[in-house]
Amino acid sequence: MSVQTGRVPRWGLVDVVAGLLGFVLLSALVQALVRMPALATQPQLRWALEQIVAGWLPLVAVVLIACFWRGRRSLAADFGLRFQPVDLAIGLLAGLVLRASAVGIAELTRAVSGTPSTPYGGGVGADPLWFALTAVVAASIVTPVVEELYFRGLVLRSLQQAVLGTGTGTEERAPDRHRLAAVVAVIGSSLLFVVFHLDGVPETAAAVSRLITLFIVGLVLGCLAVLTRRLGPSIVTHMVFNLSVAVIDIVTSATSAPSAPILG
Structure with a gap:
Protein backbone atom coordinates (compact mmCIF):
# COMPACT_ATOMS: atom_id res chain seq x y z
CA MET A 1 0.00 0.00 0.00
CA SER A 2 1.39 3.41 -0.98
CA VAL A 3 2.42 6.04 1.53
CA GLN A 4 -0.12 8.85 1.80
CA THR A 5 2.30 11.69 2.51
CA GLY A 6 -0.36 14.39 2.29
CA ARG A 7 -2.65 12.71 4.76
CA VAL A 8 -2.75 14.29 8.23
CA PRO A 9 -2.38 11.58 10.92
CA ARG A 10 -5.36 11.30 13.26
CA TRP A 11 -3.77 8.89 15.70
CA GLY A 12 -2.87 10.06 19.18
CA LEU A 13 -3.55 9.48 22.86
CA VAL A 14 -6.86 7.78 22.08
CA ASP A 15 -4.94 5.03 20.30
CA VAL A 16 -2.47 4.82 23.20
CA VAL A 17 -5.35 4.27 25.63
CA ALA A 18 -6.90 1.72 23.27
CA GLY A 19 -3.68 -0.26 23.34
CA LEU A 20 -3.55 -0.09 27.12
CA LEU A 21 -7.17 -1.25 27.47
CA GLY A 22 -6.62 -4.05 24.97
CA PHE A 23 -3.57 -5.18 26.90
CA VAL A 24 -5.46 -5.18 30.22
CA LEU A 25 -8.51 -7.00 28.85
CA LEU A 26 -6.57 -9.66 26.97
CA SER A 27 -4.25 -10.17 29.95
CA ALA A 28 -7.25 -10.73 32.23
CA LEU A 29 -8.77 -13.16 29.72
CA VAL A 30 -5.53 -15.09 29.33
CA GLN A 31 -4.99 -15.27 33.08
CA ALA A 32 -8.46 -16.77 33.43
CA LEU A 33 -7.69 -19.31 30.72
CA VAL A 34 -4.31 -20.42 32.08
CA ARG A 35 -5.93 -21.22 35.44
CA MET A 36 -7.98 -23.93 33.78
CA PRO A 37 -6.89 -27.47 34.77
CA ALA A 38 -6.51 -28.45 31.09
CA LEU A 39 -3.65 -25.96 30.70
CA ALA A 40 -1.84 -26.94 33.89
CA THR A 41 0.26 -29.49 31.98
CA GLN A 42 0.68 -27.35 28.85
CA PRO A 43 3.44 -24.83 29.65
CA GLN A 44 4.19 -24.12 26.00
CA LEU A 45 0.56 -23.33 25.24
CA ARG A 46 0.40 -21.13 28.33
CA TRP A 47 3.49 -19.28 27.15
CA ALA A 48 1.95 -18.72 23.73
CA LEU A 49 -1.25 -17.34 25.25
CA GLU A 50 0.57 -15.03 27.67
CA GLN A 51 3.24 -13.82 25.24
CA ILE A 52 1.48 -13.70 21.89
CA VAL A 53 -2.18 -13.12 22.74
CA ALA A 54 -1.84 -10.96 25.85
CA GLY A 55 1.56 -9.41 25.09
CA TRP A 56 2.11 -8.81 21.39
CA LEU A 57 -1.40 -8.85 19.92
CA PRO A 58 -2.90 -5.70 21.53
CA LEU A 59 0.21 -3.62 20.85
CA VAL A 60 0.62 -4.74 17.24
CA ALA A 61 -3.11 -4.34 16.55
CA VAL A 62 -3.35 -0.78 17.85
CA VAL A 63 -0.18 0.32 16.02
CA LEU A 64 -1.36 -1.14 12.71
CA ILE A 65 -4.86 0.31 13.09
CA ALA A 66 -3.42 3.72 13.97
CA ALA A 102 21.21 -3.23 35.23
CA VAL A 103 23.71 -5.48 36.99
CA GLY A 104 25.03 -2.53 39.00
CA ILE A 105 21.51 -1.40 39.98
CA ALA A 106 20.64 -4.93 41.09
CA GLU A 107 23.75 -5.18 43.25
CA LEU A 108 23.25 -1.71 44.73
CA THR A 109 19.62 -2.42 45.57
CA ARG A 110 20.57 -5.74 47.12
CA ALA A 111 23.28 -4.09 49.25
CA VAL A 112 20.99 -1.26 50.41
CA SER A 113 18.18 -3.67 51.32
CA GLY A 114 20.55 -6.11 53.02
CA THR A 115 19.39 -8.97 50.82
CA PRO A 116 21.94 -11.80 50.65
CA SER A 117 23.31 -12.65 47.23
CA THR A 118 22.00 -15.77 45.54
CA PRO A 119 23.57 -17.91 42.82
CA TYR A 120 22.47 -17.18 39.27
CA GLY A 121 19.56 -19.48 38.45
CA GLY A 122 19.40 -19.10 34.69
CA GLY A 123 20.47 -21.46 31.97
CA VAL A 124 19.41 -22.99 28.70
CA GLY A 125 17.40 -25.76 30.30
CA ALA A 126 16.61 -29.23 29.02
CA ASP A 127 15.21 -28.09 25.65
CA PRO A 128 17.68 -25.92 23.67
CA LEU A 129 15.21 -25.47 20.81
CA TRP A 130 12.55 -24.08 23.15
CA PHE A 131 15.18 -21.82 24.71
CA ALA A 132 16.16 -20.50 21.27
CA LEU A 133 12.52 -19.88 20.38
CA THR A 134 11.57 -18.08 23.59
CA ALA A 135 14.78 -16.39 24.75
CA VAL A 136 16.29 -15.50 21.38
CA VAL A 137 13.55 -15.25 18.74
CA ALA A 138 10.66 -14.11 20.95
CA ALA A 139 12.35 -12.11 23.70
CA SER A 140 15.31 -10.70 21.77
CA ILE A 141 13.91 -10.13 18.27
CA VAL A 142 10.11 -9.97 18.14
CA THR A 143 9.45 -8.30 21.50
CA PRO A 144 11.85 -5.35 20.93
CA VAL A 145 10.25 -4.58 17.56
CA VAL A 146 6.70 -4.80 18.94
CA GLU A 147 7.41 -2.77 22.07
CA GLU A 148 9.44 -0.09 20.31
CA LEU A 149 6.69 0.42 17.73
CA TYR A 150 4.18 0.98 20.51
CA PHE A 151 6.16 2.78 23.23
CA ARG A 152 8.76 4.76 21.28
CA GLY A 153 6.60 4.96 18.16
CA LEU A 154 2.92 5.48 18.97
CA VAL A 155 3.12 6.49 22.65
CA LEU A 156 6.12 8.82 22.44
CA ARG A 157 4.95 10.59 19.28
CA SER A 158 1.39 10.89 20.57
CA LEU A 159 2.65 12.57 23.74
CA GLN A 160 4.79 14.92 21.67
CA GLN A 161 1.79 15.89 19.56
CA ALA A 162 -0.37 16.38 22.64
CA VAL A 163 2.13 18.84 24.16
CA LEU A 164 2.81 20.68 20.91
CA GLY A 165 -0.84 20.93 19.90
CA THR A 166 -1.69 23.04 16.85
CA GLY A 167 -0.80 26.67 16.26
CA THR A 168 1.39 26.88 19.35
CA GLY A 169 2.66 30.38 19.99
CA THR A 170 5.35 32.34 18.17
CA GLU A 171 8.49 31.14 16.46
CA GLU A 172 10.57 32.33 19.43
CA ARG A 173 8.69 29.99 21.77
CA ALA A 174 8.73 27.02 19.40
CA PRO A 175 12.14 25.59 20.47
CA ASP A 176 11.14 25.64 24.15
CA ARG A 177 7.83 23.97 23.36
CA HIS A 178 9.58 21.26 21.34
CA ARG A 179 12.03 20.59 24.17
CA LEU A 180 9.17 20.36 26.66
CA ALA A 181 7.31 17.98 24.33
CA ALA A 182 10.40 15.77 24.02
CA VAL A 183 10.92 15.62 27.81
CA VAL A 184 7.26 14.84 28.50
CA ALA A 185 7.20 12.21 25.74
CA VAL A 186 10.35 10.44 26.92
CA ILE A 187 9.35 10.38 30.60
CA GLY A 188 5.72 9.53 29.89
CA SER A 189 6.53 6.66 27.53
CA SER A 190 9.11 5.36 30.03
CA LEU A 191 6.58 5.33 32.87
CA LEU A 192 4.04 3.50 30.72
CA PHE A 193 6.79 1.06 29.70
CA VAL A 194 7.30 0.25 33.39
CA VAL A 195 3.56 -0.10 34.01
CA PHE A 196 3.23 -2.61 31.18
CA HIS A 197 5.90 -4.78 32.82
CA LEU A 198 4.48 -4.71 36.33
CA ASP A 199 3.83 -8.12 37.85
CA GLY A 200 2.24 -6.63 40.96
CA VAL A 201 3.51 -4.49 43.81
CA PRO A 202 7.29 -5.00 44.11
CA GLU A 203 8.06 -6.68 47.42
CA THR A 204 11.66 -7.79 46.94
CA ALA A 205 14.92 -6.05 46.17
CA ALA A 206 15.06 -7.85 42.82
CA ALA A 207 11.61 -6.55 41.86
CA VAL A 208 12.50 -2.99 42.85
CA SER A 209 15.78 -3.06 40.91
CA ARG A 210 13.92 -4.44 37.88
CA LEU A 211 11.48 -1.52 37.89
CA ILE A 212 14.30 1.01 38.26
CA THR A 213 16.15 -0.66 35.40
CA LEU A 214 13.05 -0.67 33.19
CA PHE A 215 12.55 3.04 33.75
CA ILE A 216 16.18 3.84 32.91
CA VAL A 217 16.00 1.62 29.84
CA GLY A 218 12.83 3.43 28.79
CA LEU A 219 14.53 6.81 29.19
CA VAL A 220 17.51 5.78 27.08
CA LEU A 221 15.36 4.23 24.35
CA GLY A 222 13.13 7.29 24.32
CA CYS A 223 16.08 9.65 24.02
CA LEU A 224 17.45 7.63 21.11
CA ALA A 225 14.09 7.79 19.34
CA VAL A 226 13.80 11.55 19.87
CA LEU A 227 17.37 12.40 18.92
CA THR A 228 17.50 10.24 15.78
CA ARG A 229 13.80 10.55 14.84
CA ARG A 230 13.72 6.86 13.96
CA LEU A 231 13.28 3.57 15.81
CA GLY A 232 16.35 1.80 14.46
CA PRO A 233 18.69 2.69 17.37
CA SER A 234 16.12 1.95 20.08
CA ILE A 235 15.14 -1.38 18.49
CA VAL A 236 18.75 -2.57 18.20
CA THR A 237 19.51 -1.38 21.75
CA HIS A 238 16.45 -3.22 23.06
CA MET A 239 17.51 -6.36 21.17
CA VAL A 240 21.06 -6.27 22.53
CA PHE A 241 19.82 -5.61 26.07
CA ASN A 242 17.45 -8.60 25.96
CA LEU A 243 19.82 -10.86 24.06
CA SER A 244 22.53 -10.33 26.66
CA VAL A 245 20.42 -12.35 29.12
CA ALA A 246 20.25 -15.25 26.67
CA VAL A 247 24.01 -15.06 26.17
CA ILE A 248 24.55 -15.17 29.95
CA ASP A 249 22.25 -18.21 30.14
CA ILE A 250 24.21 -19.97 27.38
CA VAL A 251 27.57 -19.22 29.00
CA THR A 252 26.27 -20.31 32.40
CA SER A 253 25.02 -23.61 31.01
CA ALA A 254 28.28 -24.22 29.14
CA THR A 255 30.51 -23.55 32.14
CA SER A 256 28.37 -25.57 34.55
CA ALA A 257 27.93 -28.58 32.26
CA PRO A 258 30.01 -31.68 33.02
CA SER A 259 33.05 -32.22 30.87
CA ALA A 260 32.48 -34.48 27.88
CA PRO A 261 34.53 -37.68 27.71
CA ILE A 262 37.53 -37.61 25.40
CA LEU A 263 37.10 -40.16 22.62
CA GLY A 264 39.92 -42.01 20.95
Missing part, protein backbone atom coordinates in the same frame (compact mmCIF):
# COMPACT_ATOMS: atom_id res chain seq x y z
CA CYS A 67 -1.07 3.61 10.99
CA PHE A 68 -3.23 2.19 8.22
CA TRP A 69 -6.62 3.55 9.27
CA ARG A 70 -5.77 6.80 11.03
CA GLY A 71 -2.29 7.59 9.72
CA ARG A 72 -0.15 7.80 6.59
CA ARG A 73 -0.23 4.03 6.01
CA SER A 74 3.51 3.76 6.53
CA LEU A 75 5.18 2.64 9.76
CA ALA A 76 8.26 4.63 8.70
CA ALA A 77 6.35 7.86 8.08
CA ASP A 78 4.06 7.55 11.11
CA PHE A 79 6.31 6.03 13.76
CA GLY A 80 9.88 6.20 12.44
CA LEU A 81 10.42 2.52 11.67
CA ARG A 82 13.67 3.11 9.78
CA PHE A 83 17.18 1.74 10.08
CA GLN A 84 20.62 3.01 9.15
CA PRO A 85 23.95 1.13 9.37
CA VAL A 86 25.08 3.32 12.28
CA ASP A 87 22.14 2.02 14.32
CA LEU A 88 23.98 -1.28 14.79
CA ALA A 89 26.91 0.46 16.49
CA ILE A 90 24.64 2.69 18.57
CA GLY A 91 22.48 -0.22 19.64
CA LEU A 92 25.38 -2.49 20.51
CA LEU A 93 27.07 0.12 22.68
CA ALA A 94 23.88 1.36 24.37
CA GLY A 95 22.55 -2.16 24.92
CA LEU A 96 25.73 -3.38 26.62
CA VAL A 97 25.98 -0.25 28.77
CA LEU A 98 22.36 -0.71 29.86
CA ARG A 99 22.96 -4.36 30.74
CA ALA A 100 26.03 -3.44 32.80
CA SER A 101 23.98 -0.72 34.48
Whole structure:
Protein backbone atom coordinates (compact mmCIF):
# COMPACT_ATOMS: atom_id res chain seq x y z
CA MET A 1 0.00 0.00 0.00
CA SER A 2 1.39 3.41 -0.98
CA VAL A 3 2.42 6.04 1.53
CA GLN A 4 -0.12 8.85 1.80
CA THR A 5 2.30 11.69 2.51
CA GLY A 6 -0.36 14.39 2.29
CA ARG A 7 -2.65 12.71 4.76
CA VAL A 8 -2.75 14.29 8.23
CA PRO A 9 -2.38 11.58 10.92
CA ARG A 10 -5.36 11.30 13.26
CA TRP A 11 -3.77 8.89 15.70
CA GLY A 12 -2.87 10.06 19.18
CA LEU A 13 -3.55 9.48 22.86
CA VAL A 14 -6.86 7.78 22.08
CA ASP A 15 -4.94 5.03 20.30
CA VAL A 16 -2.47 4.82 23.20
CA VAL A 17 -5.35 4.27 25.63
CA ALA A 18 -6.90 1.72 23.27
CA GLY A 19 -3.68 -0.26 23.34
CA LEU A 20 -3.55 -0.09 27.12
CA LEU A 21 -7.17 -1.25 27.47
CA GLY A 22 -6.62 -4.05 24.97
CA PHE A 23 -3.57 -5.18 26.90
CA VAL A 24 -5.46 -5.18 30.22
CA LEU A 25 -8.51 -7.00 28.85
CA LEU A 26 -6.57 -9.66 26.97
CA SER A 27 -4.25 -10.17 29.95
CA ALA A 28 -7.25 -10.73 32.23
CA LEU A 29 -8.77 -13.16 29.72
CA VAL A 30 -5.53 -15.09 29.33
CA GLN A 31 -4.99 -15.27 33.08
CA ALA A 32 -8.46 -16.77 33.43
CA LEU A 33 -7.69 -19.31 30.72
CA VAL A 34 -4.31 -20.42 32.08
CA ARG A 35 -5.93 -21.22 35.44
CA MET A 36 -7.98 -23.93 33.78
CA PRO A 37 -6.89 -27.47 34.77
CA ALA A 38 -6.51 -28.45 31.09
CA LEU A 39 -3.65 -25.96 30.70
CA ALA A 40 -1.84 -26.94 33.89
CA THR A 41 0.26 -29.49 31.98
CA GLN A 42 0.68 -27.35 28.85
CA PRO A 43 3.44 -24.83 29.65
CA GLN A 44 4.19 -24.12 26.00
CA LEU A 45 0.56 -23.33 25.24
CA ARG A 46 0.40 -21.13 28.33
CA TRP A 47 3.49 -19.28 27.15
CA ALA A 48 1.95 -18.72 23.73
CA LEU A 49 -1.25 -17.34 25.25
CA GLU A 50 0.57 -15.03 27.67
CA GLN A 51 3.24 -13.82 25.24
CA ILE A 52 1.48 -13.70 21.89
CA VAL A 53 -2.18 -13.12 22.74
CA ALA A 54 -1.84 -10.96 25.85
CA GLY A 55 1.56 -9.41 25.09
CA TRP A 56 2.11 -8.81 21.39
CA LEU A 57 -1.40 -8.85 19.92
CA PRO A 58 -2.90 -5.70 21.53
CA LEU A 59 0.21 -3.62 20.85
CA VAL A 60 0.62 -4.74 17.24
CA ALA A 61 -3.11 -4.34 16.55
CA VAL A 62 -3.35 -0.78 17.85
CA VAL A 63 -0.18 0.32 16.02
CA LEU A 64 -1.36 -1.14 12.71
CA ILE A 65 -4.86 0.31 13.09
CA ALA A 66 -3.42 3.72 13.97
CA CYS A 67 -1.07 3.61 10.99
CA PHE A 68 -3.23 2.19 8.22
CA TRP A 69 -6.62 3.55 9.27
CA ARG A 70 -5.77 6.80 11.03
CA GLY A 71 -2.29 7.59 9.72
CA ARG A 72 -0.15 7.80 6.59
CA ARG A 73 -0.23 4.03 6.01
CA SER A 74 3.51 3.76 6.53
CA LEU A 75 5.18 2.64 9.76
CA ALA A 76 8.26 4.63 8.70
CA ALA A 77 6.35 7.86 8.08
CA ASP A 78 4.06 7.55 11.11
CA PHE A 79 6.31 6.03 13.76
CA GLY A 80 9.88 6.20 12.44
CA LEU A 81 10.42 2.52 11.67
CA ARG A 82 13.67 3.11 9.78
CA PHE A 83 17.18 1.74 10.08
CA GLN A 84 20.62 3.01 9.15
CA PRO A 85 23.95 1.13 9.37
CA VAL A 86 25.08 3.32 12.28
CA ASP A 87 22.14 2.02 14.32
CA LEU A 88 23.98 -1.28 14.79
CA ALA A 89 26.91 0.46 16.49
CA ILE A 90 24.64 2.69 18.57
CA GLY A 91 22.48 -0.22 19.64
CA LEU A 92 25.38 -2.49 20.51
CA LEU A 93 27.07 0.12 22.68
CA ALA A 94 23.88 1.36 24.37
CA GLY A 95 22.55 -2.16 24.92
CA LEU A 96 25.73 -3.38 26.62
CA VAL A 97 25.98 -0.25 28.77
CA LEU A 98 22.36 -0.71 29.86
CA ARG A 99 22.96 -4.36 30.74
CA ALA A 100 26.03 -3.44 32.80
CA SER A 101 23.98 -0.72 34.48
CA ALA A 102 21.21 -3.23 35.23
CA VAL A 103 23.71 -5.48 36.99
CA GLY A 104 25.03 -2.53 39.00
CA ILE A 105 21.51 -1.40 39.98
CA ALA A 106 20.64 -4.93 41.09
CA GLU A 107 23.75 -5.18 43.25
CA LEU A 108 23.25 -1.71 44.73
CA THR A 109 19.62 -2.42 45.57
CA ARG A 110 20.57 -5.74 47.12
CA ALA A 111 23.28 -4.09 49.25
CA VAL A 112 20.99 -1.26 50.41
CA SER A 113 18.18 -3.67 51.32
CA GLY A 114 20.55 -6.11 53.02
CA THR A 115 19.39 -8.97 50.82
CA PRO A 116 21.94 -11.80 50.65
CA SER A 117 23.31 -12.65 47.23
CA THR A 118 22.00 -15.77 45.54
CA PRO A 119 23.57 -17.91 42.82
CA TYR A 120 22.47 -17.18 39.27
CA GLY A 121 19.56 -19.48 38.45
CA GLY A 122 19.40 -19.10 34.69
CA GLY A 123 20.47 -21.46 31.97
CA VAL A 124 19.41 -22.99 28.70
CA GLY A 125 17.40 -25.76 30.30
CA ALA A 126 16.61 -29.23 29.02
CA ASP A 127 15.21 -28.09 25.65
CA PRO A 128 17.68 -25.92 23.67
CA LEU A 129 15.21 -25.47 20.81
CA TRP A 130 12.55 -24.08 23.15
CA PHE A 131 15.18 -21.82 24.71
CA ALA A 132 16.16 -20.50 21.27
CA LEU A 133 12.52 -19.88 20.38
CA THR A 134 11.57 -18.08 23.59
CA ALA A 135 14.78 -16.39 24.75
CA VAL A 136 16.29 -15.50 21.38
CA VAL A 137 13.55 -15.25 18.74
CA ALA A 138 10.66 -14.11 20.95
CA ALA A 139 12.35 -12.11 23.70
CA SER A 140 15.31 -10.70 21.77
CA ILE A 141 13.91 -10.13 18.27
CA VAL A 142 10.11 -9.97 18.14
CA THR A 143 9.45 -8.30 21.50
CA PRO A 144 11.85 -5.35 20.93
CA VAL A 145 10.25 -4.58 17.56
CA VAL A 146 6.70 -4.80 18.94
CA GLU A 147 7.41 -2.77 22.07
CA GLU A 148 9.44 -0.09 20.31
CA LEU A 149 6.69 0.42 17.73
CA TYR A 150 4.18 0.98 20.51
CA PHE A 151 6.16 2.78 23.23
CA ARG A 152 8.76 4.76 21.28
CA GLY A 153 6.60 4.96 18.16
CA LEU A 154 2.92 5.48 18.97
CA VAL A 155 3.12 6.49 22.65
CA LEU A 156 6.12 8.82 22.44
CA ARG A 157 4.95 10.59 19.28
CA SER A 158 1.39 10.89 20.57
CA LEU A 159 2.65 12.57 23.74
CA GLN A 160 4.79 14.92 21.67
CA GLN A 161 1.79 15.89 19.56
CA ALA A 162 -0.37 16.38 22.64
CA VAL A 163 2.13 18.84 24.16
CA LEU A 164 2.81 20.68 20.91
CA GLY A 165 -0.84 20.93 19.90
CA THR A 166 -1.69 23.04 16.85
CA GLY A 167 -0.80 26.67 16.26
CA THR A 168 1.39 26.88 19.35
CA GLY A 169 2.66 30.38 19.99
CA THR A 170 5.35 32.34 18.17
CA GLU A 171 8.49 31.14 16.46
CA GLU A 172 10.57 32.33 19.43
CA ARG A 173 8.69 29.99 21.77
CA ALA A 174 8.73 27.02 19.40
CA PRO A 175 12.14 25.59 20.47
CA ASP A 176 11.14 25.64 24.15
CA ARG A 177 7.83 23.97 23.36
CA HIS A 178 9.58 21.26 21.34
CA ARG A 179 12.03 20.59 24.17
CA LEU A 180 9.17 20.36 26.66
CA ALA A 181 7.31 17.98 24.33
CA ALA A 182 10.40 15.77 24.02
CA VAL A 183 10.92 15.62 27.81
CA VAL A 184 7.26 14.84 28.50
CA ALA A 185 7.20 12.21 25.74
CA VAL A 186 10.35 10.44 26.92
CA ILE A 187 9.35 10.38 30.60
CA GLY A 188 5.72 9.53 29.89
CA SER A 189 6.53 6.66 27.53
CA SER A 190 9.11 5.36 30.03
CA LEU A 191 6.58 5.33 32.87
CA LEU A 192 4.04 3.50 30.72
CA PHE A 193 6.79 1.06 29.70
CA VAL A 194 7.30 0.25 33.39
CA VAL A 195 3.56 -0.10 34.01
CA PHE A 196 3.23 -2.61 31.18
CA HIS A 197 5.90 -4.78 32.82
CA LEU A 198 4.48 -4.71 36.33
CA ASP A 199 3.83 -8.12 37.85
CA GLY A 200 2.24 -6.63 40.96
CA VAL A 201 3.51 -4.49 43.81
CA PRO A 202 7.29 -5.00 44.11
CA GLU A 203 8.06 -6.68 47.42
CA THR A 204 11.66 -7.79 46.94
CA ALA A 205 14.92 -6.05 46.17
CA ALA A 206 15.06 -7.85 42.82
CA ALA A 207 11.61 -6.55 41.86
CA VAL A 208 12.50 -2.99 42.85
CA SER A 209 15.78 -3.06 40.91
CA ARG A 210 13.92 -4.44 37.88
CA LEU A 211 11.48 -1.52 37.89
CA ILE A 212 14.30 1.01 38.26
CA THR A 213 16.15 -0.66 35.40
CA LEU A 214 13.05 -0.67 33.19
CA PHE A 215 12.55 3.04 33.75
CA ILE A 216 16.18 3.84 32.91
CA VAL A 217 16.00 1.62 29.84
CA GLY A 218 12.83 3.43 28.79
CA LEU A 219 14.53 6.81 29.19
CA VAL A 220 17.51 5.78 27.08
CA LEU A 221 15.36 4.23 24.35
CA GLY A 222 13.13 7.29 24.32
CA CYS A 223 16.08 9.65 24.02
CA LEU A 224 17.45 7.63 21.11
CA ALA A 225 14.09 7.79 19.34
CA VAL A 226 13.80 11.55 19.87
CA LEU A 227 17.37 12.40 18.92
CA THR A 228 17.50 10.24 15.78
CA ARG A 229 13.80 10.55 14.84
CA ARG A 230 13.72 6.86 13.96
CA LEU A 231 13.28 3.57 15.81
CA GLY A 232 16.35 1.80 14.46
CA PRO A 233 18.69 2.69 17.37
CA SER A 234 16.12 1.95 20.08
CA ILE A 235 15.14 -1.38 18.49
CA VAL A 236 18.75 -2.57 18.20
CA THR A 237 19.51 -1.38 21.75
CA HIS A 238 16.45 -3.22 23.06
CA MET A 239 17.51 -6.36 21.17
CA VAL A 240 21.06 -6.27 22.53
CA PHE A 241 19.82 -5.61 26.07
CA ASN A 242 17.45 -8.60 25.96
CA LEU A 243 19.82 -10.86 24.06
CA SER A 244 22.53 -10.33 26.66
CA VAL A 245 20.42 -12.35 29.12
CA ALA A 246 20.25 -15.25 26.67
CA VAL A 247 24.01 -15.06 26.17
CA ILE A 248 24.55 -15.17 29.95
CA ASP A 249 22.25 -18.21 30.14
CA ILE A 250 24.21 -19.97 27.38
CA VAL A 251 27.57 -19.22 29.00
CA THR A 252 26.27 -20.31 32.40
CA SER A 253 25.02 -23.61 31.01
CA ALA A 254 28.28 -24.22 29.14
CA THR A 255 30.51 -23.55 32.14
CA SER A 256 28.37 -25.57 34.55
CA ALA A 257 27.93 -28.58 32.26
CA PRO A 258 30.01 -31.68 33.02
CA SER A 259 33.05 -32.22 30.87
CA ALA A 260 32.48 -34.48 27.88
CA PRO A 261 34.53 -37.68 27.71
CA ILE A 262 37.53 -37.61 25.40
CA LEU A 263 37.10 -40.16 22.62
CA GLY A 264 39.92 -42.01 20.95
